[in-house]
Amino acid sequence: MSMFCYQCQEAANCKGCTIKGVCGKTEDLAKAQDLLIYITKGISVFSTKARELGVENKEVNKFVVESLFATITNANFDRNIFIERIKRGLQLREEVKQQYIKAGGKLIESKENTSWLKKIFGFGGAQKEEELNLPEAAIWFADNVNDFDLKAGAVGVLSTKDEDIRSLRELLIYGLKGMAAYIKHANNLGYDDKNLHGFMQKALAATLDDSIAVDGLIALVLEAGKYGVDAMALLDKANTESYGNPEITKVNIGVGNRPGILISGHDLKDMEELLKQTEGTGVDVYTHSEMLPANYYPAFKKYKHFVGNYGNAWWKQTEEFESFNGPILMTTNCVVPPKNSYKDRMYTTGATGVPGVKHIADGKNGQPKDFSAIIAHAKKCQAPKEIEKGEIVGGFAHNQVLALADKVVEAVKTGAIKRFFVMAGCDGRAKSRNYYTDFAKKLPKDTVILTAGCAKYKYNKLDLGDIGGIPRVLDAGQCNDSYSLAVIALKLKEVFGLEDINELPISYNIAWYEQKAVIVLLALLHLGVKNIHLGPTLPAFLSPNVAKVLVENFGIGGITNVDDDMKMFLG
Template sequence: MGNNMELDYEMFCYQCEQTANQKGCTKLGVCGKTPEVANLQDLLIFQIKGISCYARPLIEKGTPMDKSVVSFIENVLFTTLTNVNFDVEVHVELLRESQRIKEELRAYAGAPSQPTLHATYDLPQTKTEMLRDAPIAGIMYDKSLDPDIRSLRQTVLYGLKGISAYGHQARELGYYSDEADDFYILALEALTDDRLSVEELIRLTMRTGEMAIEVMKKLDEANTTIYQNPAPQKVNVHLKKGPFIIVSGHDLKDLEMLLKQTEGTGIHIYTHGEMLPCHGYPGLNKYPHLAGNFGGAWQDQQKQFDNLPGCILMTTNCLMRPRDSYKDRIYSTNVVGWDGVKHIGKNENGEKDFSAIIEQALELGGYPEDQDVQEILVGFGHHATLGYADAIVDAVKSGKLRHFFLIGGCDGARPGRNYYTEFAEMVPQDCLIMTLACGKYRFNKLDFGEVAGLPRLLDIGQCNDVYSAIRIATALADAFGTDVNGLPLSLIISWYEQKAVADLLALLSLGIHDIYLGPTLPAFLSPNVLQYLTDTFHLKSISNARDDIRTCLGQAV
């Protein structure tokens, strides 16, 4: 369907930080999502809510839930996360599968927990008919809904989407949490229940944060068991002579499979974006052709991939509309997709054949000569950082180390994010900076030197490594005989998509307060919900770097 046809549909989406006018995208998503895709995604979420209405009674009876159903729900949540999948036909096929699953559960389980339209609705066969029905699934469809109820429901849903990204990564490695798997269903069903009060939905929101921690813990277990604990590692951020493949996203297993299949081919493998922390894992950096890291954060990919003499593999989000100058050399895998982009799927054994991207990388040939070497340091997960715990405690007690700043999160293209660069540059020399997620690219190539014999910038890892940050903070709090809020620690968080929502809810569920959030506050937070978060957790909107640093350090502004 052409763009003119696509734009005939209306849409409403406000799940990301860059949503139009800080209110909602109604004509075209700032992410590149068309109204056609947006409507199909709304209907997919509607369908998995309906599936959950039939599945919840089974869980409550103690009937083990079929993991294929859980995996489907997880994949749908992940597919609808910002910058993951823009392929119309993929959404249509997922919708048809959702109806098949719903009908099977309906026949097996009998009456749903809630006889809402989510449960009783039957999906039509054609895409045209699906799009005709899609408005019933829209966020703003029920104009009479209490805005605080809508706000909390959407906050839980976006938290679930973030959780699904981490759950998918862990499941790819054979790890999962039964508790989190059940929570997908229990929470989605609860979002259809008009009897739930604001107070009950607030409790569900905090429970979503607890499940985010549970899933991140499981993913950390998967990564560190299979690839060992990350350790400090220098990474070259310039490219070498010869053919190459750039691996973007977050998925460690895809990187490992590609590394195995490119051994001895002469192809260099470079990480991109959130794959940078992979260099810290011994199970991955043992491959000598894992040669370095390319480029910066996800939002720069169109410019940095332009006319690249190599190939790109997108393993998870964040995919932007590929330019024609490189669309023929970008590949997707897992749930990622864009119409016209080559997709690498699994075979019946769960394995992937990367021969097509390997052959194309060899044909393209790469760069004719080496670039000058420039190295940065990564690999400070909780195991590595806590190896310095005694030195850190001694440095604080002796006055050599005054304060910790965690600066990081999801990056984005909107003006105003230079705040995070300015903040990092203004942090006093007797303070230590921890960072994680793609927000680090705002400053991770700068030289921050050392403090008390430690690097002043510690790269903790991917966005899911908020779990590492929690482990580090909790251990330090124990060492000082206090709680996390009693530490000389400030959290300066940038957010863009729904994994950042899950991470924020995780921190709030632990009772951590005085978090600085920006560049703007979520459009899906109603004034009353925002006031609740401000009053309860002292959630703060960023102002300017100099004043915020002074406030964090207890200095007069």
């Protein structure tokens, strides 16, 4: 088997990609990513020990977060970037090891000799020295690419032989990858929480510990849900304190007649810096896919050259990037390897990378990124080709919905709203995802959809009407904003005086694709939400026994067909 990856919903045959990733990931790239995760675990062994002695290495925190983020599905396809990160990781592991030793930590410990003489006669045993039982990831070293590749073949997902242990370790790691994305966005805005780093590194180190059995790993997975809530709350605070609370907004989906830059991904700091640098240049800015919710923030509405949103979910970019005509800036994951017809117009930044695509580096010493190259490129391009007209409505994050709480509660009490459906999550290429469009169309007119993430593109342009002025699709924002949906549910629980969040008239029919959806799921489980349905398929990384635990304890389920599921949800 040349590679093995099953971290996303599109895993081949719902089992795993073994030749080439459906995402476009090649064998050598997959191996480099596996080795980077392995090295990151080794760093975490020492950083966790050092933290116990009061030593926190901020460079380690940054490296771990960025390494996890870079390995998320559809984030980075540039193998050279991963090779350089592996080299840096080996250096950093040695640095934090020395910090641990300097703080009084020991790699050799003294133990009393427990010989047969002591056991029989009670002699005071002599002291002997033994090396700490360090996992190989904490001590392995190489300095050339050939050795990297050789080692990578032995440390991937399948190196854990027990199926259930492997399933739980990978579930934990994928949750950490999703958490890393939220933390990185918050960090870019100057917000951080050292407790999040402490847990992430402790959990990574734990995946190397063969003494931690199924029960211990289940506990860590559930603990990840707690920290997932904290990470999403941190990012929500960073976004809203930086740019204001999202507002109900009508977003233009048509085009102007000037050259434009299309910005995709999730990073609002990149959005801010691009808008500032394009102001007065004659270049317009459009959002794509998960960047759509940038239109809802008050701070961005002051820019007259911020036109609106162009296109749909990430997987349609191969056709929409062609018709846009201007350059495209990819700020985070959701990159599809580009076609040659527009590859020269694509730019990456942050955690993203594609071989042969221009990369815009981070600013130095806290300075903004330099977007002058992409702006100059845009000026030479034609205006975007119009692919649709009209407006879509969004901006229903928790602050805005809670401002409408009285109206919402009255609608529930009078029976005007019978049920809410949380249909958050991800969109994807599979035709089976049309299920969510059909499901939205068939929902009774006394139901409301709560959404966040690019899953909304399956139904956010449908004319589903409103209930007493409340739109039947309430878009809270990016997948990063799923926290808003939890806040709304908890507030409704409080308003209605309920003891259990599951007593609310809310059903969960969530589409998932990659690892940020995993941490959202774990966060919901931590909050006590049960009977969540995932589709279009259950994760391939859930072994039958682990899936059984989730079903029996949390009511996790899949989907079947629209008519039968509608009956199941509505009783």
